[in-house]
Amino acid sequence: MTKMLINGILRDKPAQTDGRFERLPSRFRGWIQTHGDAEFPAEPNRYHLYLSKACPWCHGVDLVLSIKGLRDMISITWMDPVMSESGWVIDQKAFDPAHGVPRNRYLYEVYQRAAPDYTGAITVPVLLDRKSGGIVSTESADIMRMLGHAFSDAAGPDLLPKDLRQEIDRLADLIQNPIRNGVYRAGFATSQTAYCDAVTKIYDTLDILEDLLRDRRYLAGDRLTEVDLKLFPTLLRFDPVYVTHFKIDRARIADYPALSRYVAELAARPEIVETIDLPHIREHYFRSHRHINPTGIIPIGPMSLYALVAPMKGVA
Structure with missing residues (x-):
């Protein structure tokens, strides 16, 4: 059973x-802001992230960190690949006490400490203000955007250029519910009607994206932007996980020439491939969601995008 906090109690x-x-x-x-009297000013080494390498929402945040060169400014606590009955488990082997945050076993303890009366989901990513001990944001889209622009010393491309902002926002709306949320709506559906509705919307939107990417290198045009970093994590997980685990099997990304080219090109970029851990991703999904996969067996996986990306990471 999925857990949440209600008045601070699991x-x-x-x-x-x-x-x-x-x-x-x-x-x-x-929101992290650049003006001096902001509640959360843009100060390097003030903020801390709780992330999972498996979670596509976290992956988008990690991509911004990598592409913008922010890893030396913002520290990270990583989750274990397998969730427990109490939710996300913090990877104790990867935990670094030098980051200045308490060592906890579970992510829900971070929420309890920051907001003792909190009622809501226990999710990643979590952006924490180490100075106040409070949570800045748990909304991945907000975190991606603020990290992409708050720190003027950051390197990397502008992920939200003014001339493309309207198109970026339009595309983000296009993919949000049908694709990014849609794979979970299909996978976690408990009625045939809910499942079929989610799957139909996924493939209707993939068809739109396939047509778009026949004429564009990236979603918004010839430049990598924020919206690419939102879509890529879901497409990366589609064939190796969602086709089997979430029963989204009408077609694979490998069956779409333009989408396949797009994912392969992004996955080949050094600052992107360093964020990919397919064995971790697959272990998380197939061994954490026991209500879907009771045995916890990890399938061998398709020789499509998985085979394409895995050699870049030295996976046998």
Whole structure:
């Protein structure tokens, strides 16, 4: 049973009665800003992230860190690949006490310490203000955007150029519910109607993206932008995980020539490939969601995009 915090206490999350999976909204929506009197000023080495290498929402945040050269400014605590009945487990082997945050076993303890009366989901990413001990944001799209622009000393390309912002936002809206949320709505559906509705919307939108990418190198044009970093993590996981685990099997990304080219080109970039850990991703999904995969067996996987990306990471 999925857990959440209710008035600061770990409880079972109430089940949806219509068989549909709905993501709870983020309660923490603070913003790192550049002006001096901001609640969360853009100070290097002040902020800390709790991330999972498996989670596509976290992957987008990690991509911004990598592409913008922010790894020396913002520290990270990583999650173990396998979740427990109490939710996300913090990877104790990777934990670094030098980051200045307490050592916890579970992510929900971070929420309890930062907001003792919190009611809501226990999700990653979490952006923490080490100075106040409070949570800045748990909304991945906000975190990606603020990290992409708050730190003037950061290197890397402008991920939100002014001349493309309207198109970037349009595309982000296009992919958000049908694709990024849609794979979970399909995988966690508990009724045939909810599942079929989610899957239909996924493939309708993939068809739109396939047509778009026949004429564009990247989603918004000839430049890598923020919206590419939102879509790529979901497409990367599609064939190796979602086709099997979430029963999204009408077609694979490998069956779409333009989408396949797009994913392969992005995965070949050094600052992107360093963020990919396919064995970790697959272990997380197939061994954490026991209500979907009770045996915890990890399937061998398709020789499509998985085989394409794996050699770049030295995977046997």
